[in-house]
Amino acid sequence: MAxxxxxxxxxIDERIILKEVIKKLxxxxxxxxxxxxxxIEGYDIYDGYVMIFAKxxxxxxxxxLIEIKIRDTHYNxxxxxxxxxxxxxDKAKESDASVIYISxxxxxxxxxxxxxxETETGFDWVRESHWKTTTDKSQGKITKTxxxxxxxxxxxxxxxxxxxxxxxxxxxAEEMIIKTTVQSxxxxxxxxxxxxxxxx
Numbered sequence: 189m190a191x192x193x194x195x196x197x198x199x200i201d202e203r204i205i206l207k208e209v210i211k212k213l214x215x216x217x218x219x220x221x222x223x224x225x226x227x228i229e230g231y232d233i234y235d236g237y238v239m240i241f242a243k244x245x246x247x248x249x250x251x252x253l254i255e256i257k258i259r260d261t262h263y264n265x266x267x268x269x270x271x272x273x274x275x276x277x278d279k280a281k282e283s284d285a286s287v288i289y290i291s292x293x294x295x296x297x298x299x300x301x302x303x304x305x306e307t308e309t310g311f312d313w314v315r316e317s318h319w320k321t322t323t324d325k326s327q328g329k330i331t332k333t334x335x336x337x338x339x340x341x342x343x344x345x346x347x348x349x350x351x352x353x354x355x356x357x358x359x360x361a362e363e364m365i366i367k368t369t370v371q372s373x374x375x376x377x378x379x380x381x382x383x384x385x386x387x388x
Contacts, residue, residue, distance in 0.1 A: 198258075199228035199235075204355050206236050206256045208347045209290060209297045219243055233275045237285070251285035258349050262293035265336040266300065270313055273302060291342075294349050298342035311335040 203225045214221045220241040226232040238252040255276055268289065276287045286303040305311070313333050320327040 196228055201258055201352055201356075202235050202256050203228065204359060205258055205292050205297070205347060205349075205352060206254065206290070208351070208355060209256070209292070209299070209345050210236070210238065212345050212347065213299060213343070214238070214240065217243075219249065220246075233272075233279055238288075251283055252288045253280040253283075253285040254288045254290065256290040256292060258352070259291060259293045260349060262295040265338050266291045266298065266342075267318075268302075268311075268335050268337055270311075270333040270335070273306075273311075276302070289337075292347065292349050297345040297347045298339050299345055300337055300342045305337070305341055309341070311337075 206225065207223070210221070210223050220243055222239045222241070224237045224239075226235055226237075234253050234255050236254040236256070238254060239248055240250040240252070241248050253276060255272075266289070273287070276289075280287050280303070286301055289300045289302050291298045291300075313335050315331055315333050317329045318332045318334065319325050320330045
C-alpha cells in the first residue's frame, strides 16, 4: 500500500522530469517561457503550468496546463481516462489554457496536446475494467471509460524515465551548491558586521 511519502516522492520525480522536458519542449530563442510547478503535497489535478510570451514583449501567446506520468514500461499507446481529461479541461478553462499530457517512459517523453487532438481527431472512448488506483491494487478493479492515444500523435522529447536517477543526483548537487553559496554569504555578512562594529 502506497504511503504519503511514496506519493510525495512520485510527485518530486514527476517535477524533476517535467522540468527537463520543458527545457527541450519550448524554444527560448523565440519565446519567453514562465513555468510554475504545482505543490508536491498539494491536491492539484495537474503538475505544472506554462505561460508562453512573444520574445521581449510581455505579450502572452499561449497557456499550457500540464499533467505528467512516469512509466517504467513503454507502450505504443497511452491510456487516458475520460474523467481525468474532463477534470483537466475544466481546470484549463479557468485561464483559457490548452491541456498537455506527457508520458515519460524508458524510450523518452511523449507530449500530447489533448486540446488539439480532441478538436482534430476526437477520441474513441471504451468502457473497461481497470485497477481503481495504480498505486494501491488492494482496492481492486472498477469500470472506467478510457481511450488509447498512439504515440504517433505525440511529440517525442529525449528525456527518459531511465534518466531519473542521474537527474536526481544533479538536483542534489545543485541544491548543495546553492546551500553552500548561501552559507558563505551569511558568514561573510556576519564577518563584515563584526569587523565593522570593532572598527567603530
